[in-house]
Amino acid sequence: MAKSTFEYVKTFELDDSLLPNTWIVVRIDGKCFHKFADDHNFTKPNDERALKLMNYAAFHVVKEFNELLVAYGQSDEYSFIFKKNCQLYNRRQSKLLTTINSKFTASYVYYWDMFFKGERLKYPPTFDGRIVLYPTEENIIDYLKWRQADVHINNLYNTTFWTLILKGNLSPTQAEKRLCGTVSADKNEILFKEFNMNYNKEPEIFKRGTVLLRKSVSKENSGKPSAVIVDIHDDMLKEKFWHKHSYLFKNSKEIVLHEGSMTDII
Ligand code: ATP
Numbered sequence: 001m002a003k004s005t006f007e008y009v010k011t012f013e014l015d016d017s018l019l020p021n022t023w024i025v026v027r028i029d030g031k032c033f034h035k036f037a038d039d040h041n042f043t044k045p046n047d048e049r050a051l052k053l054m055n056y057a058a059f060h061v062v063k064e065f066n067e068l069l070v071a072y073g074q075s076d077e078y079s080f081i082f083k084k085n086c087q088l089y090n091r092r093q094s095k096l097l098t099t100i101n102s103k104f105t106a107s108y109v110y111y112w113d114m115f116f117k118g119e120r121l122k123y124p125p126t127f128d129g130r131i132v133l134y135p136t137e138e139n140i141i142d143y144l145k146w147r148q149a150d151v152h153i154n155n156l157y158n159t160t161f162w163t164l165i166l167k168g169n170l171s172p173t174q175a176e177k178r179l180c181g182t183v184s185a186d187k188n189e190i191l192f193k194e195f196n197m198n199y200n201k202e203p204e205i206f207k208r209g210t211v212l213l214r215k216s217v218s219k220e221n222s223g224k225p226s227a228v229i230v231d232i233h234d235d236m237l238k239e240k241f242w243h244k245h246s247y248l249f250k251n252s253k254e255i256v257l258h259e260g261s262m263t264d265i266i
């Protein structure tokens, strides 16, 4: 096609390709979800429908991009990790961030009714997004541990806070005062002694969030390996997890997804 005289404006676009040979983390987070949760009657402190919708939307993202190794979600956020040698969109930052974010957001809306039966979506939700690069295997593992430690701290606090309100008849201000200066052990004790609740028995999805990963399985008829996406709620702070899944970051061989299956998710 002949070039128009306007075409020079294209040269104003800047190169935003990301440093090679680093793990690319895309993290998206719901905008003002404390309000979105209230407006859509999320159960306090954990709405299971909302978590499963987040997981299902993330599953569709992972399914679409073969170069995604792992995704991790909790609360209103999801992190998507590309393999180190990812070449998708020539590693252009804006392309990667915007396609992941819009696929996720569109899926969240598209599948809303599947999880929130009878709860009308009142307005379109917004998610923000950022990209962070990590150079070493230790950094990327610590990143995932950091996000999982965050859900642990928040969930123990929120579970105790809402139990004091819903079962202990405290006002939010009283509950906040009661928890001021407490450490984890104190919160566990309040739950156990005053409400006969064992925090360890709370659902794993609440305590640990959800890891989505590609797993190789043998196909029944052909015996050929293929990959599925599985959702797990294991403890990433334990080294056992990383021994079990060491193939994730060490093996850069392509694991191609043939069919997605998320057995527990719906
Ligand atoms: P920002 O726009 O800065 O991210 P935010 O209100 O989304 O503001 P976050 O720190 O991201 O703040 O916290 C998300 C909030 O969304 C939680 O504090 C909680 O109120 C609500 N929320 C998210 N997921 C759930 C869920 N599954 N069940 C109940 N509440 C949820």
Ligand code: ATP
Pocket (backbone or CB within 6 Å): none
């Ligand atoms: P890429 O992912 O690289 O953007 P693309 O297929 O979206 O690939 P574009 O150059 O963005 O390529 O072109 C958009 C295409 O979408 C058009 O070529 C046309 O086929 C189709 N399209 C978009 N809007 C309309 C429309 N209103 N009516 C008919 N076709 C449309």
Ligand code: MG
Pocket (backbone or CB within 6 Å): 029
């Ligand atoms: Mg935020």
Ligand code: MG
Pocket (backbone or CB within 6 Å): 029, 030, 031, 032, 033, 076
């Ligand atoms: Mg948020």
Ligand code: MG
Pocket (backbone or CB within 6 Å): 029, 030, 075, 076, 077
């Ligand atoms: Mg958040």
Ligand code: MG
Pocket (backbone or CB within 6 Å): none
């Ligand atoms: Mg296009």
